[in-house]
Amino acid sequence: MSEPLHQQQDSSAVLYHASISKESLQSKLDDRSSSTSSDSKKTKSSSKSTGFTSRLSEQYSTTLISLLFKKPIPQWLLWLFHVYIIYGSLSVPFERACDDKSNMLRRFPLTQCWSQTNIVYMVIAIIFIMVQIPLSVIGLFILFSSAGTFPKHPTIISMDSFFFIALLSVVNQVYLFISQFIPPDGVLARPILNVVLSLVPLSFLLYERPFTFTRMNSLYSGILFAKWGGSVAAIVAITVNKSNSLDLGLSFLLGIGLGSVLLLFGIGFGVAELIHFFMKTRARHARAQFDESHGSGKHIFNDNLLRLCFKSNLFSDEIDEEMLKYANSRKSIMSTNALIASAVYTHRFHDNPQLTLATLKYALRHSNFIQKLVIRAMIQDIELYYGLQTTSEVRSLLEKTSLLQEKLLQIRKLFWQYFVANEDDYDKISDLVYSMYSIEKSIVMIFSHLLANYPENQNILKRRNVFMQEFLFEISSPLTEQTTGRSSTDLYDEEKQKTRKAIQDLKLQKRRSTSLLFTENVYREAINSKVDTKKTSCYFLTAELVSILLILVVLLLGVFTTLEGNHVQFLKQSCDLIPVPFRC
Structure with a gap:
């Protein structure tokens, strides 16, 4: 056959x-x-x-x-x-x-x-x-x-x-x-x-x-x-x-x-x-030419070669400060992949995340859809690592301040309406003034609490400065000028001037200092989290209904097999199902 x-x-x-x-x-x-x-x-x-x-x-x-x-x-x-x-x-x-x-x-x-x-x-x-x-x-x-x-x-x-x-x-x-x-x-x-x-x-x-x-x-x-x-x-x-x-x-x-x-x-x-091996040799040769040109690598490095240098030196013992400063000065003309490599290298050797976040946010402007997904995932990881991401407590309190500010605007509008109309209802005006005072005091207390627990959260600082300018008519503190008006090169110069400890000491110090803060954040997050069991209950209810239906189907098949078993074809060898049945 x-x-x-x-x-x-x-x-x-x-x-x-x-x-x-x-x-x-x-x-x-x-x-x-x-x-x-x-x-x-x-x-x-x-x-x-x-x-x-x-x-x-x-x-x-x-x-x-x-x-x-x-x-x-x-x-x-x-x-x-x-x-x-x-x-x-x-x-x-x-x-x-x-x-x-x-x-x-x-x-x-x-x-x-x-x-x-x-x-x-x-x-x-x-x-x-x-x-x-x-x-x-x-x-x-x-x-x-x-x-x-x-x-x-x-x-x-x-x-x-x-x-x-x-x-x-x-x-x-x-x-x-x-x-x-x-x-x-x-x-x-x-x-x-x-x-x-x-x-x-x-x-x-x-x-x-x-x-x-x-x-x-x-x-x-x-x-x-x-x-x-x-x-x-x-x-x-x-x-x-x-x-x-x-x-x-x-x-x-x-x-x-x-x-x-x-x-x-x-x-x-x-x-x-x-x-x-070839790429690493080429990167070393380009780095040597960069030293000979006294820091002017305009005609030496392209985006791919600069990215290669960063990836090759990622596990070195010392940071290449000259190369990193050169990349930060030319980030306006660098490709997205080169900026991502620069951010990875910066994140590896620097404990301050501001320079890394500034590089990634700059790369986010000229990236495609896939690169935007990657960059946003990187930003999220950095914020989680340094505790900069907005937790549920911060989010709920900031939402509360926004609602209070809207309410304060409405009360101010009513106050000026009564004031312009020359009405003699002093009790009503007194109640409005007291309401404005209590709302402003509540907002100030919320921001004070947030700044005491999250002093490095830039979102809280910006929200507080906006409130101080628009409602209390006070000039914002120069405390946040570092995060709002400086370039990445200035940030890098500040980092370079700081005394740098050994890498092992930084690891041990960070581990000791963040252990207690991490425990406090865990308990604070648990206390302020809203327990919503609606989705969980719906899921388990659906699972129970599906299980009951499956049991009924199995019972019906058992009854059918018992009654019509003599007419059903039984095979000693069975076959597995595939997604698409097709011809031999």
Whole structure:
């Protein structure tokens, strides 16, 4: 029994198909023909009801690993590596595949594997895949922004932005989406498509190097190169092993399949390391030329080279003050990526966050949509780290001051109306004056409380100055002039003039000084937080209703199986569902 290769759903399934000879395949079908003849007669009444589910990709352990160990490949292993030969290795065994000519299963000739119902499920699955791609990007952004992508002391998985992981996820989903439209005879199109799409995240990785640690960039480079190895192995196995030879199929599966994955992983790791070495050497050469030019690097540094210098010196023992001052003086003409690298470098060595925040806010003006998301996540991380972000207590008190100020404006308006009208209702005017005095006193007390607990919060200082000028007619204190009218170069000069302690002493001092303040903020936040259980109650109520409905469905299915069990077709082998049912 000789069947064409295009009946397999994936190119990696052809690797298994190529390892099975025609004689062994015919003997298996002959041995099972007698046992399936009696079952096919019993399934005549239920063939139509199970038609659209029978071709949902019977994912069995048909790879070499499954043949050796008699176990299916774990799903977490497929997700972890994103390697093509492992990712697409589960497929339908050839002797249980669908007959492309008659649209019937070979083991169950009276059961359809394709019908018009599949088109409905295909359209629904395509719609959900298109919705899933942008949702995955949003989910990754929320995950990385909440986890802290811009820490003071980076971890091994820290990166400049979430864009690389989002790009890798989108490319994998786009591959799954496009591969469903490839016709059955286009077995070479899937590995070729995987090779082309893998170029996108690989190029971004080698050019941007998003991870803070060099070894993580090299590791991901090796994984992406390994995806190429799996695709190339599939192309070679499909092209060369046209005779369906068992020996030739196993040799290509072992030698070219697993071997190319491991080989290209090492090559990808080495390529990333060589690129990093070349970039670091170039940065050192440019830094030496900068010293020779006595601080005038106008014709030496471009944006990419300046960004490279900052990333290369991120883990050095001493801060490069001249380079940082040069970058701050030219930030008006620097690109957004260079400004972000400068902010990362500043945040690494400076304890005062004002210079870093000023650089990021300046970069926010000339950034695109993705860069704005990244920069805002960085600003949020810095504010959380230094305690500058507005807590629920500060937010509620500031909202209260705003309401009191609006009320004060209304009372002042009523007072002047009575005053201009020359009315003799002195009690009413006295009440208005007393109300204005009490409201002003309440606002002053709130601002005093906020400044005592949050002396470095610039938002509180600005709100207080506005209130003092507009309502009390007092000039704002020069206390906040530093944050409102100075450039980043002036801020840097002030930081340079300050006495700098050792890095270890700063770490120990900050840990001791902030431990008590952190505890107070936790208790203050808990006291002033409003407990809203409405959403939680609605969630648990919905979960209970869904659970009750599921229990009812299970009970009804049990009753139906008990009453109509003799007419239901039972299979010893089952199949897993895939997102898009498609033809063999």
